[in-house]
Amino acid sequence: MILRVLLISLFLFFSLQSSAFSLEPVYSLQDCINIALKKNPEILASKATVNKSFFKIGEARSGYFPQIDLSLGYQRSYLENKIGEEYSKQYSAQMSLSQTLFDFGKTSKQVEIQQQFYKATEWQDRDTVLQTIYSVKESYYSMLKAKKQKETAQEVLKQAQRHLDLAKGFYEVGLKPKIEVTKAEVELSNAKLNLITAEKQLSQALLNLKVAMGAVDMPDFDIKDEDYAVRKLNENEAIQIAIERNPQLQAIKFNKQASISTKELVKKEYFPTFTGSASYGYLNEDFPLDKRWTVFFQMSLPLFSGWSTTYRLKQAESDIVYYSSKEDSLRQQITSQIKNLFVQLKEASQKIETLKIALKQAKENLDLAMGRYEVGIGSSIEVVDAIVLFEQTNTQYWQAIYDYNVTYAQIQKTVGWVE
Template sequence: MKKRIALIFLIIFSFLNPLYAQELKTLSLQECIDIALKKNPDILASKSTVEKSFFKIGEARSGYFPEIDLSLGYQRTYQESKTGEEYSKQYSGQINLTQTLFDFGKTSKQVQVQEELYKSTQWQDKDTLLQTIYNVKEAYFSALKAKKQKETALEVIRQSKRHLDLAKGFYEVGLKPKIEVTKAEVELSNATLNLITAEKQLSQALLNLKVAMGAVDMQDFDIRQEEYAVRKLDEKELLDIAIERNPQLQAIKFNKQASISTEELVKKEYMPKFTGSASYGYLNEDFPLDKKWTLFLQMSLPLFSGWSTTYKLKQAKADTTYYSYKEDSIRQQITSQIKNLFVQLKEASQKIETLKIALKQAKENLDLAMGRYEVGIGSSIEVVDAIVLYEQTNTQYWQAIYDYNVTYAQIQKTVGWAE
């Protein structure tokens, strides 16, 4: 039996020893978020997408400028005829310039489409940022809950060890039967198993936090307890803000506007296009070369393209219809989410206030049960029941804290708050 007790405390010490062997760096929630904003690959990839969309605006604007190219050539020709064979050669060098003179606003409309798509990409980037921040918060509060569960398990072990010491003392003086000691030993063994589970859950929760931060290879760290506070929020006000700032909804709006502009752009393909080109250079069979320049004005009018323009226009109209329905769908989802989240937030806050009182009562009940047992008028059943009640209430309290904070983080993400 003594060997079993020694093994139990050896296991407990194996969990506690790393905490004393080296002091871990403690990170706050905001510090974890700051690391995620710098290292999370989803955010970095999203930033690259925004840059690519911005460069497409420059590509569209290139239609305002002339195209200039330089050509150098040497031509060797062989011709065979009735009069004999003839060889000829020619050297050439010229610079060419082509400029769109008037295209009925096609280039400017292309720029407008890309600018609207760029704004959509910016909102998509913000959605990625908000999702990452939410993931960090959810993982952080999950780790905090696991940490509190471990602390509860350690407290239960302390109380179980005290119970065991008292039971052994009473048994040695003949006041309690042997079964009291055995029950206390079983209780301590179960508490140790719960500690092992709590330690595993804490390790997994901290790993999930590293994944959310995008820093899986980061050294181990501890987390700081965040102060809990009930926030005063107005449902209607937040719903109005969400309609204006929700990144998914805003991205859809700009995608719809880009589709409308694309319709207008495709219609301009039916219009003529006026271009001018000029070239200046030298040309001759031998040096010195003869000077040469040309100037050419052209109007091109599309007559038939296999109905390609017609189908492009239908595609653009289909996109506009799609984004219109999608905008209405997301708007309804936002309304539903805000209303549901407010219900969950209210429930969690009420649970916290109730469980805060229940936790205080459970601790007082545990102290009373232990005190009664210590003076010999209580029973082991009272002590075990008090320990179990304290453990359950503590677990429920921190679960409610987790639910409240995660629900509030969901509200922040839906509304479009990055703080």
């Protein structure tokens, strides 16, 4: 007897273990965001762009340092003239150094421009991160809505099946006409079709979430329910923070500053550049080679370049006007967008509170209608109406949850919050 109990216990244990290992993993919203930050190709490409911009600063700084070259050469030539043929050869080895001595701040201004472009690229990268996080959130809440719609469809199917079973029982004992059974069968068929549609929408929502995460090939998974909670936000404070932290706006500001610096750099092209160079080496037709060295100082002053400097100056001025206008336009768009989002957030919050009560009432109404029908005092129409009301209210409730969470995620993206 003890051995039999032990064997049964071991069988149940391994059965539960195998079934547990076969379950799909369950991810929270933060889990999905973390995966996206590591795997999404848009973020990886954005990071590479930031690195490239950083290396351009180093390239600009190279103007502070001397340029050193080493050359080794061998030349053999042939000359034919009236006297006859002549061959000559020459060996050379030389090291040269050149250094900009003074350029009226051109090099430093080039470094400054690249630093401003780098900061703009950093803000653009932040915008990519925020956009990716928003896409994950939107897809996550869309999947959550689809998941709840599937659960609703399953509950409706369960109630429709129960209705059909009751209708058949009443018909068999002569308490209900055949049409009651037929209506219940139609209702059950519609419930099955709705469940098929809900399953398809859930599969599509899961795929969209994987795409947002940048992990299309990862195995299927389930998601956790995100608790609904009203966020206390101040509209004016959100607008002020957005003006200071919105990545698109900040990127435009640094691009405008780079254009101002570019204008200053172009103006410096009217000034001369002082450079110095030196070389040391050996040269001769045969060994041993003769030693030689040279030192050279030069001032370069552009006198006429076909008005190219003037045109570059006008281009920089046009860029300044462009970015200034874009900055003003985007600031107005951000203010308007946040105001509209707060209106939508308030509307969704009010809907949720109302639908939460309506959903409870719809479930009670369904239970009452099914109970009345079960004891033979209710009608089939009453049951169908109760099931439809329950389904519609459930769908509206989770749509309101989706609207609230996605609207809040839009506010976070616009303001520049990374959460």
